Amino acid sequence: MAVEVGDLKDGKESLFSSIRFWFRSGGWKNPAFFGSLLAISLGLTMAIFKFGVIAALLFIAFLMAIPLIFSFVRFPKFGIAVLLVSAFFLFFVLRLGVNFPIGTLMDAMEGLLIISTLLMFRTHPDWDIFKNPIGLWVGIWAIYTILQVVNPAAASILAWLYTVRTVGTVTLMYFVFCYHIDSIAYLRLLVGLWLSLALIGALYALKQEYIGFSDREYQELISDPLRVSLLFIDGHWRKYSIFSDPVAFSYNMVMAFFICISLIRYRQKYTKLVFYLLAGGICFYAMFFSGTRGAYVLIPAGLVLFFILRYNKRILWVAGIASMVLVVLIKIPTANPTLYRFQTAFEPSHDASFNVRKLNQKMIQPFIQSHPFGGGLGATGVWGVRFAPDSFLAGFPPDSGYLRVAVEQGWIGLLLFCLMVFFILKTGIDHYFLIRNKELKSYCLAMTVIVFILGIGNYPQEAVVQFPSNILFFLAAAIIQVVKKIDDNTYRHPLNDA
Numbered sequence: 001m002a003v004e005v006g007d008l009k010d011g012k013e014s015l016f017s018s019i020r021f022w023f024r025s026g027g028w029k030n031p032a033f034f035g036s037l038l039a040i041s042l043g044l045t046m047a048i049f050k051f052g053v054i055a056a057l058l059f060i061a062f063l064m065a066i067p068l069i070f071s072f073v074r075f076p077k078f079g080i081a082v083l084l085v086s087a088f089f090l091f092f093v094l095r096l097g098v099n100f101p102i103g104t105l106m107d108a109m110e111g112l113l114i115i116s117t118l119l120m121f122r123t124h125p126d127w128d129i130f131k132n133p134i135g136l137w138v139g140i141w142a143i144y145t146i147l148q149v150v151n152p153a154a155a156s157i158l159a160w161l162y163t164v165r166t167v168g169t170v171t172l173m174y175f176v177f178c179y180h181i182d183s184i185a186y187l188r189l190l191v192g193l194w195l196s197l198a199l200i201g202a203l204y205a206l207k208q209e210y211i212g213f214s215d216r217e218y219q220e221l222i223s224d225p226l227r228v229s230l231l232f233i234d235g236h237w238r239k240y241s242i243f244s245d246p247v248a249f250s251y252n253m254v255m256a257f258f259i260c261i262s263l264i265r266y267r268q269k270y271t272k273l274v275f276y277l278l279a280g281g282i283c284f285y286a287m288f289f290s291g292t293r294g295a296y297v298l299i300p301a302g303l304v305l306f307f308i309l310r311y312n313k314r315i316l317w318v319a320g321i322a323s324m325v326l327v328v329l330i331k332i333p334t335a336n337p338t339l340y341r342f343q344t345a346f347e348p349s350h351d352a353s354f355n356v357r358k359l360n361q362k363m364i365q366p367f368i369q370s371h372p373f374g375g376g377l378g379a380t381g382v383w384g385v386r387f388a389p390d391s392f393l394a395g396f397p398p399d400s401g402y403l404r405v406a407v408e409q410g411w412i413g414l415l416l417f418c419l420m421v422f423f424i425l426k427t428g429i430d431h432y433f434l435i436r437n438k439e440l441k442s443y444c445l446a447m448t449v450i451v452f453i454l455g456i457g458n459y460p461q462e463a464v465v466q467f468p469s470n471i472l473f474f475l476a477a478a479i480i481q482v483v484k485k486i487d488d489n490t491y492r493h494p495l496n497d498a
Helices: 005-024 031-051 053-074 076-095 102-123 133-150 157-180 184-210 215-222 225-231 246-263 270-290 293-309 313-331 337-344 352-370 381-387 401-434 438-457 469-492
Strands: none
Touching: 053 076, 053 102, 076 102, 076 157, 076 184, 076 215, 076 469, 102 157, 133 157, 133 401, 133 469, 157 381, 157 469, 184 246, 184 270, 184 438, 184 469, 215 225, 246 270, 246 293, 246 438, 246 469, 270 293, 293 438, 352 401, 401 438, 401 469, 438 469
């Protein structure tokens, strides 16, 4: 294991022991200590008098930041859990009207986790996280992304700076996850947390569907005519729950659905079986209210790989029944707008937006072929318009994750990205058949299917750019890699299962 749990406990106990010794030895009676408290109190009073309550709030935030920073650096496993929760609720908090650079806070969390891992790596090195196909290609992809700063075709370095935060830094989180996920217990905690957060998102979407949007959400929706045209389809609002948009919401529901069906194993507690069935059903049902055609296709696509990997006579019967249900849902006449939109997902030629995407891809092909390194990170979309409004790519809507990579990082970047996804999938399939522990095998199956569906979903939409999907993609890749190591260690040392 990279870092033993006992090491963390010893560090925690030594900290508390030092604090207790300081109090018992009378360190708090030192005049310098009281002088410091007095100076802080006077300074805070003057700041509140001059700047108002904002000064007090900033001081409270500062006091909270100190233990939080310490926790991230000293207990990175706790930091990973906090990062996961923050990634899910990022846009929900922003919609509450919080005027705070929360995106920068996410960057800071990732940076602290990377620094913490580097510090621990000095004393507890674990080179195995690099000596495997996934680690190799993730590392190559991260380096290539960072080197885009010297891309001669890039129109703006600032666009690279703002984009590399959500592309390059997130990629490095793969190594952080691989280093710290060292036991079944911690892996079980992370997957359970992931599933619980997704379930909260599903329930909130059902609230939006059957109870309605909150006043703030509704005013935000109708304030922008473009947003209305995108989200109000056939007299029905597309739901986005706690996520940035309906696409991110629907893709996360699909991921949670496959986690649930992968964890339904024989010989486990009845309560867990019921929970996975209910959670998977709720996430599957909530997904339909997103109105995202791309997500509808991911369910049968993911089931194909799931059934292939889990192949047996019983699964064959389930696959046959699922296929018949799918055919009925696609062909049955309906006036329900949600079901009708689901049916149109399997007829892309009749989808106007899909045809527009095809035209955009055809139009941009000459640029991709003539720019092997692309036009630079952030050349398209929001950052392109902001930092290089007069460039050729500024007004180009990528719409597809693969197309964005090809345009911004060239056909070389697209090749590297596809190779990275391929080796993640290959490793996942190999490990699934090699792992002996049934629980670890289930986690491997779920994460392999998740990477597979995100790879497919990245064609019609941008599947691995926005929070939390970008974090979850590399978390899934890391789990695929570490489950085999945990399995080997478990059978070599059975007591380490906990």
